[in-house]
Structures are given as C-alpha cells and as structure tokens.
Amino acid sequence: MHKFIKTFYLWLGLFTFCNAVSLFALQAKGLWPEGGAFQVPLAWALQLPLVALLALVHQGMNHLFSFLPDRWKQPVRFMLCALATFYVMGMYTASQLMYLQLESFISWDAYWTALSNTPQILPEIISGMGGELLGAAALSVIISLFYTRRYHHHAFSHSPRMFALLCLLFITSGAGGFVAVYTMDDARAERIRQGLLPTTYLTFSILDNLMPSASPSVDFLSGLVLEEQVSMADYFQSLEKPPEEKPHVFFIMLESVSWDHYGFTGYSRQDITPNLDRLAADSLVFNRAYAAACHSNYSQTSTHASQYPLRRKKLDQFEEVNYPKTLLMDILSYAGYRTAFFSAQNEDWQGMKTFIQAHTHLQHFYHSKDELGENIGIEAKVKDETVRRRATEFLDAADHTQPLFMYLNFQATHFPYDIPEGAARPYTPWKTDDFEFTFFHYDRDHTDTVINRFDNALHYVDAQVGAFVEYLKEQGLYENSLIVVASDHGEAFYERGYPTHGTALFEDQMRTAVLFKLPGAGKNGVREDPVSLIDINPTVLETLGMPNHPNFQGRPVLERERGAPIYLLSHGVIKAHGIVDYPWKYIYSARDGEWLLNLEKDPTEGTDFSAGHADIFSRLKEQLQLYQMRQLYYYTVLPQEERDRLYPPQH
Incomplete structure (x- = not known):
C-alpha cells in the first residue's frame, strides 16, 4: 500500500x-x-x-x-x-x-x-x-x-x-x-x-x-423518414430519359479561400485572381456558399459524398465507414465516365483517403505521397503546378471520346502559404521570419504581412487554374465541359479573434464561393442565395439531366433556391455547431458560447441578436438539436442491419 x-x-x-x-x-x-x-x-x-x-x-x-x-x-x-x-x-x-x-x-x-x-x-x-x-x-x-x-x-x-x-x-x-x-x-x-x-x-x-446530446423539446423521431437504399442500376432505371450528351466534368477544389478574397467577388485587390475572374464571367457564381465544416477532413469528405459530416459526438477519422456512402465518382463511373483524382495534399490526413476509397473504385488516384513517399509531414504537399502537370499528362494520354470526371485539389493557400521560389509575389512585405508565425497564433500587428503572404499564394493558385483552363481550351475541351471551382472552407485573419481555420463557425472560416461553368452556352451570372458545398454533387447531376441521388443530403440549386437550412460543424480544435436560415445564423461554440446573428443587418457578426429575437433564437436552436439527434440516431443508435438497408436522414 x-x-x-x-x-x-x-x-x-x-x-x-x-x-x-x-x-x-x-x-x-x-x-x-x-x-x-x-x-x-x-x-x-x-x-x-x-x-x-x-x-x-x-x-x-x-x-x-x-x-x-x-x-x-x-x-x-x-x-x-x-x-x-x-x-x-x-x-x-x-x-x-x-x-x-x-x-x-x-x-x-x-x-x-x-x-x-x-x-x-x-x-x-x-x-x-x-x-x-x-x-x-x-x-x-x-x-x-x-x-x-x-x-x-x-x-x-x-x-x-x-x-x-x-x-x-x-x-x-x-x-x-x-x-x-x-x-x-x-x-x-x-x-x-x-x-x-x-x-x-x-x-x-x-x-x-x-454523455447523451441535448434533446429538442419535440420527438426527434416523429416525422423522420429514412429512404430505402437502391442499387446503382435501379437509380439509373429511374431516369426519365438518359442524358444524350455526357460532357467532361472537372472539379477544382481550392484550399482555405474565403468568399471575399477573389477579384470577381469584389476584393480590393482586383488583380489577385485574373484567371478565376475570367472563368467566373463564363460561370454561374454562388458567392454565399457554406462549407459543412471549417476543417478539411470534414469539409472535403462531406463535399465528395454530399453528406453532412456529423456522425458521432467525437471527431470522426473514418476508422470504420460502416454506412452507405455514394460519391459523385461512383455515379459517373457507372454512367460510363472515366474517373481521376489528383491532390496536392496528403489524403491520409485524418483518414480522408480511407473515406474516399471505401466502397469506391477510383480508376486513377494521385496525392502527395505518390510524389514524396510515405514519410512526410502534415504540410509536405506537392507543388500545385506539379499536380496540374500530372493532370494534363493524364489528359494527354486519355481517350477524349470517353467522358471524364477529374478532381483536382490545389493546396498552396493552406497555412503557411508557401509557394515555389520563382513564383510571382506581387504583394509585399510577405516574409514572416522576424515574428512568431504559427497556425494558431501570430502577432496581430503583422496581420497585413500574413495577408500579403496568403494573397501571393492565391495569386499562384490562380495561375495554376488559368494554365489548366488554357490547356482545356487548346485541346478543345473547354466549351462543352462542366467546370466547378470551390474552396473547402474560408480562412480567418483575426476578423473574429481567430487566425487560419478549424476553430469557429463565423463567416470568415465558413463562407466561400462556388463557380459552375456550364457546358455550351450555359447560364452565367451571380446568385446571392445561400447554398452548401454538399449541394455541388446534386447540382452536377442536375446539369447532366440526372435526378438527385437518394443518398445525397445536398440539394440541386441550378434552377431553384435551396429552400432549406444549412448546418455547420467544427470538430477541430474547438467544438461548435451552427445553422444558417438566411439571414439568421445560430451558432454554439465551446469557446464563444451561443450567438444569434443576422447576416444582413450585421455582416461582420459582432452583434448577438438573441435578446431581441428570442423566438427565432429558440426556433433555430431547436431545429439544430433536431438535426443533431436524427444524425446521431442514424449513425450510432440504429442497428447495423438497418443502416445497411436505409439511407441517412434528409433534413
């Protein structure tokens, strides 16, 4: 003893x-x-x-x-x-x-x-x-x-x-x-x-x-409908008319770019993204697009699957993908598309590769480990120009008569915003050697320098997008292709007390923009209605003349507004949950507490409106709790044999 x-x-x-x-x-x-x-x-x-x-x-x-x-x-x-x-x-x-x-x-x-x-x-x-x-x-x-x-x-x-x-x-x-x-x-x-x-x-x-989650005052199972799973063959049989044309689909994912840092959304530096600006002129632009989460492992996987990432109370690193998951790549592959995946990041980070490849056959997969080897650090990414070059080499060898889905992920705009030595750096000063510069902290007196560094990285990424689009034009692939560009989430520069991302659900980390360059002489212009990144897959299917897949929680937004709340999540460094029912937004953060925000009256999100709008505050809080309980019920309570038969809930 x-x-x-x-x-x-x-x-x-x-x-x-x-x-x-x-x-x-x-x-x-x-x-x-x-x-x-x-x-x-x-x-x-x-x-x-x-x-x-x-x-x-x-x-x-x-x-x-x-x-x-x-x-x-x-x-x-x-x-x-x-x-x-x-x-x-x-x-x-x-x-x-x-x-x-x-x-x-x-x-x-x-x-x-x-x-x-x-x-x-x-x-x-x-x-x-x-x-x-x-x-x-x-x-x-x-x-x-x-x-x-x-x-x-x-x-x-x-x-x-x-x-x-x-x-x-x-x-x-x-x-x-x-x-x-x-x-x-x-x-x-x-x-x-x-x-x-x-x-x-x-x-x-x-x-x-x-411990159990907070329950809404209403029965969360009342009115809950879980659709029966369908085979891919049954899904395609449901098409009223198979699409006559199958345009190529290119999905370009950028890293950590807020909606307000592009030239086409009105950023003060109008020369920062000239190539994306030209693409935006040919595109339908959604400049109020919300990520499902403020960190990549959730946001990117939720975009790929068109599913909200809340599946358990703790952080999900996809150790076990024991639920139905349908990627856009799965559907297009069944439709006769060849699929290819190119990423500058290490897709093994927090199990993203496990999620993407579970129950999915990718015909071509490339990420940073294929270039740099297995023993690489968290920021050991390949250069975006290398990814672009690998993608164009693949296209050079491809049969262009077969429709192609290609995903490209560019990473230079991820902290610490490193770009190749010879890349253009139009914004100065940008060096961070003389002050503390970490992911979660830097001297706020040097914020302008950090923004210059980020903007130089974005300018470099824009050059890669421009070079890729120019290649498509030279090969005669641009005009009749569907090109989607989005960022996985935003990036903060202490606008609401935080740097970088992965910590809060305020607009600087959650709001970004999405471009849809439609095939042929498709519609263009700017849409102000809010959408979620999980709406990208349904909208691609809508563009191709196909119905939304029943395993998608996102909605097609090409012809109509979304018409439903958008749910937000942080399982990163600081836990937070949120809901957007524009212009209202409710968030609950482990650090910042509860906020009811009005995005029209106060776009900077500095005012809590809960005291004067108790009814809206209660309604959104209860709606968020209802969504949470239904998600957790499906993924953690429903027996495995039921999950093998039913799709996740629609909200």
Whole structure:
C-alpha cells in the first residue's frame, strides 16, 4: 500500500506543480479565468480521478516488471516514470500554450488527432515547442530519479488516515464539482470549463463525448423518414430519359479561400485572381456558399459524398465507414465516365483517403505521397503546378471520346502559404521570419504581412487554374465541359479573434464561393442565395439531366433556391455547431458560447441578436438539436442491419 501512496503523491505533486505554472502563465498574460478564485479549487478537485487513474496505471506497470532481476528493476522503473511524466507534462504544456494562443485548452478530439497522426504532426510539434519539451524532459529526469529512489526506500513515512481523508475530500469535492458544472445552464458551464486547467478541461471533453446530446423539446423521431437504399442500376432505371450528351466534368477544389478574397467577388485587390475572374464571367457564381465544416477532413469528405459530416459526438477519422456512402465518382463511373483524382495534399490526413476509397473504385488516384513517399509531414504537399502537370499528362494520354470526371485539389493557400521560389509575389512585405508565425497564433500587428503572404499564394493558385483552363481550351475541351471551382472552407485573419481555420463557425472560416461553368452556352451570372458545398454533387447531376441521388443530403440549386437550412460543424480544435436560415445564423461554440446573428443587418457578426429575437433564437436552436439527434440516431443508435438497408436522414 505504501508504494501506491508514493505513486499517488508523485502524480499529485506533478499536477500541483503544473497547475501552479499554468495559473502563473494565465496571470502573466491577463487571461485569469472568468470565474476567478472559485475555479482554482474546483479544477484542483476535479483532477483527482485523473491523478488516481494515473497512479493506478503507473503502479500496475511497476508490478509488471517485478520478475526482472533486482539490478534491472530500478532502471526500468526510472525509464517508465520518466516517459510517463514527460508525456503528461508535454501534453499539459501543449494545452497551456494553446490556451495562451486561442483561449481554449486542447480537447480530447484535438488531442486524439495529434496522437493518431503523430508521424505527420511531430515535426511541427518539435519546431513549435522544442524549448518547452526540452524543459519538460529535464524535469522528468529529475522527478523520476527522486521517485525511483524513494520507491525503493521502505522508511517512507505517511499517515494512512491522512491519505484516506485526502482521498475522501477529493472524491467528494470532485463529484460535487462535476455535478455542479453539468447542472448549470450550458453557457455558464462552458465559461467555467474553458477557464479550468488543461487536464480538467480534457476530462470534461471526454465526458461530453460519452454523455447523451441535448434533446429538442419535440420527438426527434416523429416525422423522420429514412429512404430505402437502391442499387446503382435501379437509380439509373429511374431516369426519365438518359442524358444524350455526357460532357467532361472537372472539379477544382481550392484550399482555405474565403468568399471575399477573389477579384470577381469584389476584393480590393482586383488583380489577385485574373484567371478565376475570367472563368467566373463564363460561370454561374454562388458567392454565399457554406462549407459543412471549417476543417478539411470534414469539409472535403462531406463535399465528395454530399453528406453532412456529423456522425458521432467525437471527431470522426473514418476508422470504420460502416454506412452507405455514394460519391459523385461512383455515379459517373457507372454512367460510363472515366474517373481521376489528383491532390496536392496528403489524403491520409485524418483518414480522408480511407473515406474516399471505401466502397469506391477510383480508376486513377494521385496525392502527395505518390510524389514524396510515405514519410512526410502534415504540410509536405506537392507543388500545385506539379499536380496540374500530372493532370494534363493524364489528359494527354486519355481517350477524349470517353467522358471524364477529374478532381483536382490545389493546396498552396493552406497555412503557411508557401509557394515555389520563382513564383510571382506581387504583394509585399510577405516574409514572416522576424515574428512568431504559427497556425494558431501570430502577432496581430503583422496581420497585413500574413495577408500579403496568403494573397501571393492565391495569386499562384490562380495561375495554376488559368494554365489548366488554357490547356482545356487548346485541346478543345473547354466549351462543352462542366467546370466547378470551390474552396473547402474560408480562412480567418483575426476578423473574429481567430487566425487560419478549424476553430469557429463565423463567416470568415465558413463562407466561400462556388463557380459552375456550364457546358455550351450555359447560364452565367451571380446568385446571392445561400447554398452548401454538399449541394455541388446534386447540382452536377442536375446539369447532366440526372435526378438527385437518394443518398445525397445536398440539394440541386441550378434552377431553384435551396429552400432549406444549412448546418455547420467544427470538430477541430474547438467544438461548435451552427445553422444558417438566411439571414439568421445560430451558432454554439465551446469557446464563444451561443450567438444569434443576422447576416444582413450585421455582416461582420459582432452583434448577438438573441435578446431581441428570442423566438427565432429558440426556433433555430431547436431545429439544430433536431438535426443533431436524427444524425446521431442514424449513425450510432440504429442497428447495423438497418443502416445497411436505409439511407441517412434528409433534413
């Protein structure tokens, strides 16, 4: 028993030290939690379950090595202790740094992303917090040396009664704290949790994934209709008239470009996207297009499948695709199209390739690993011009009499906005060497420099789009092809307090633009009505004279407005859910709380209209909850045999 108590005190002492450093850092940065001193003992008490769990696991691991010769036991236990304490301190430090940058600790979803994608993320972790990790490693060695010597010192003095009283105090206060937080109203509870310590916030985020979702006041199963699955042959038999012509379809996906950064949408830099501007003049432009999520792993996969990405409460990395999924490529392949996929990014990131290729046969697939090899980091992308060249080489060898679907993904506009050395950089200054420049933080005084860097990257991407379109024209493929251009989500530059993306559902991260260059002398112009990126597939089918597929949750918008709310999601660094019923938008964020926004009266989204429009606030909140419950019911409650028979719900 005395050895377990030593181990318990080790972890209690380690957490005490980390907590003190954390509170000191918050005080120094002026980020003292909103709840003030009340939250410090609460957070302290809420750590007991984690302290006890780590002590039990640590003690159990110590006993595993009891079979070793005596001369090996102490070194092995030292190494075990050093690794465990370094791991916990590293996680704690990373979460604290995240809070100093974004005022939000690392949630379980974000932590699991880092853990499951370590080979890709490790270089960025080392470069971003190498000094802090060295300090944690040195401290881990000192702690482990002291602990190992005391572990084998049988004269360790302790009071079992005091230990029991301490455990009782912690258990009582911890249980009371959890009950108190979970019985508060959502907004207040979230404010308190955001101000807790890294480890307590992590614990709450794990519990959130396990606890049931908030239910709407109405029966979420009432009126729910799940359509029977149909084979591809049955879907094609439903066509009133098979399409006489099969134009080529080219879908170009850009990375992280907000709707307001293009010349054709009125950006102040009218020379930034000359090629896209010319394409837009030939196209039907939707300049109020919303991504389904603010991070690529959800947004891109949801666009490919025309399905909302909410399938579970925790982050979905597509470990198991055990539900019906139909890609546009599946339908067109059955219709006689040859399909090809070209991407500048690593499609293995968070399981995107697994999702895309599950139950789908791609005739040609290319991404950055095919060019750079397996051992590449998160930002190890191939140059967009390389992707364009690979695509045109494929087209050179293709039989143009067979209709073709081709997907191209350009990535230069993803942070850190790197472009080839010889590429044009019309906007200066753009170098970021003389200030901190990370994905989640940079000095706001240098925002103009960062925007210049981004705009140079967008100008480079525009050149690749222009070169590809020019190739299509030279080959006689442009006029009668359907060309779609979209960005997977937007990019923030601290307009609403955030940089980059993956953190919030405000317009800067969620709103982008979509171009449909229709075959022949198709319609062009600008549409102001809101659409979702999951509407792209249904609209492509509509253009080809085909009905919407019953497995698509998106809607065709070529001939009519969408006529339904649009749902938004963030399962990235900060969890958030939202709904757009234009001009109204309701969002609930783990960091920012609840907002009712009016996009016409306040396009900058700085005003919360909930107090003056309680009826709209309640209606949108309940509608969002209804959607969430139906999605989670289908994907997590409905038996597998039912999911094998039925499509996801329509909303």
